[in-house]
Amino acid sequence: MRVILLAGAVIGGIALVVFLVMVAGLLPPQTIRLVEGYMPMQLLAELAFFVAVFTLISYLLKKNGLGIPRFWQGISFWLFIILYLKYRIYPPIPFSVRAIYGTIAMVGVFMWMSGAEDDWKEFKKPILNVLDAVTPFHKALRTFYLIAIPIILWGFSYNSFLPNLDEPIELRTVHPAPPASTKVHGKTFVLQTASNPYRVNAEGKYDQEYSNKLITEQSMGRLLKPDANPWDPKAEGYLKFVREGGEIFFQNCHFCHGDNLNGRGLHAFAFNPIPANFTDPGTLAQLQETFVFWRVSKGGIGLPRESFPWASVMPPWEQHLTTDEIWKVVLFEYWHTGYYPRTWD
Ligand code: HEC
Structure with a gap:
């Protein structure tokens, strides 16, 4: 025992x-x-x-x-x-x-x-x-509390009376309900049925499972299987396009969204709201891939009414990128952060 x-x-x-x-x-x-x-x-x-x-x-x-x-x-x-x-x-x-x-x-x-x-x-x-105060030690402790507790309370009240110089809170819907469909470069995409044409398996078919299988840690950070290297000229399936998406990202998006996709780009803090932090589980991980496609295409000014006051500086990328480039950069963002795009419930 x-x-x-x-x-x-x-x-x-x-x-x-x-x-x-x-x-x-x-x-x-x-x-x-x-x-x-x-x-x-x-x-x-x-x-x-x-x-x-x-x-x-x-x-x-x-x-x-x-x-x-x-x-x-x-x-x-x-x-x-x-x-x-x-x-x-x-x-x-x-x-x-x-x-x-x-x-x-x-x-x-x-x-x-x-x-x-x-x-x-x-x-x-x-x-x-x-x-x-049964012993001298307890007595000292009691005296200490008698002095410390009022000081702590005083500190709290002092803080709560300080005038607040922050700018007023602006309530804004960050993830508004998306439209049923969106038109980009003359083509209509139905958000519920469209899929990323580059999220494909080795046979070139759309395959969510295939792309997710190469990521071994889903919840925090990214751990790719050692054999999954988009920079390998022999890379198969969607990995080939991740690299191209990465090039588009580092030519257009990293100024705001940051080298690590964490929203801390060079210009990020000039803006309010600040650019989205894709490593945060509250952005990409929560969104369907077609939602992200729509957001990237239409930018801050393309947000619906509920996202008033449209203060987002996110550019409408359909004016600068082709449809294919937008899909690829979205693919890259998911790949880099290691998140699953959300599927339709
Ligand atoms: C001028 C700065 C700027 C650049 C450049 C920029 N963005 Fe943004 N982006 C923002 C800001 C600010 C937001 C957050 C506010 C909002 O929700 O619109 C944002 C939001 C987003 C969102 C929405 C995330 C969410 O959770 O809804 C996506 C996706 C996105 N950006 C992708 C991109 C891509 C892809 C590029 C490059 C092709 C890019 N951004 C370039 C400023 C920028």
Whole structure:
């Protein structure tokens, strides 16, 4: 029994260290992959695993007379959940959602701490110790809080009273509903049925699966299979056209959208709204390929009414590029960021 417990603690300890190294930023969060389609179950299982590890570690410590006080158990477990939500999950979840989960976790921890009368007493003890100043140390701590808390509150109120010099918020629909069809260079494209003529397999047929198969990491960053090189003269299928799209991109788009397609081009910050960051999961990854084709062709001035006030400087590229060039540059943008174009639901 002892051996099993110790082995469990060691395995759990290793998992914990891997996690903490990830938190420190020395390993990317994808080190241990989230299995696509099973992510929520996997996260729950991992959390349950860590709960078991903590229980085990704290049991072993207590047995050896090194028990961790209840108060710190609760606080550190809650901090652990917050770190887990922030550093384990990718693509990252927004702060507002993390705040909700964090609050729910806090309620959970609180219920766990106050579940039994004795536990609750033990949990409260350190707080009451400070309030009652039972030792000189606690007294010093109490004095410190008495001074620090008003200063912190003062800081918050000071900040909230500062006049705000930012320009007023402008509400604007970034991704308006697209038209049913769009006419580019005299040809009508029905957005629901058109497809990128260059997203083809080795036989020259439209093949979404084929192009996606060459990308091994979908959710963050891009990892192409080592044999997929668009610069190879023998490259097959759509890869041949990725290179041509790249040339068009670096002749026309990188000034605004950036060398890394992250929206930080040379001229980017002269504009408001700033050019789209294609590496962000909120742009290309969310859009159908024909939507992107339409946006590139028509630019900022071609946006529908809901995108008032049309402040976007995105040029209408149909005036400068051929239809084929637009399809190729769109292909390149998807290839470079490694995202799937969204399919029609
Ligand atoms: C003068 C700067 C500029 C240049 C050059 C430029 N863009 Fe843009 N682009 C923008 C701005 C600004 C936006 C974001 C505002 C908006 O939604 O229109 C944008 C948005 C886009 C979007 C929409 C993304 C989305 O999430 O809806 C696509 C696609 C795009 N650009 C592609 C291109 C391509 C392809 C080229 C080159 C052929 C290009 N852009 C060149 C400024 C530029």
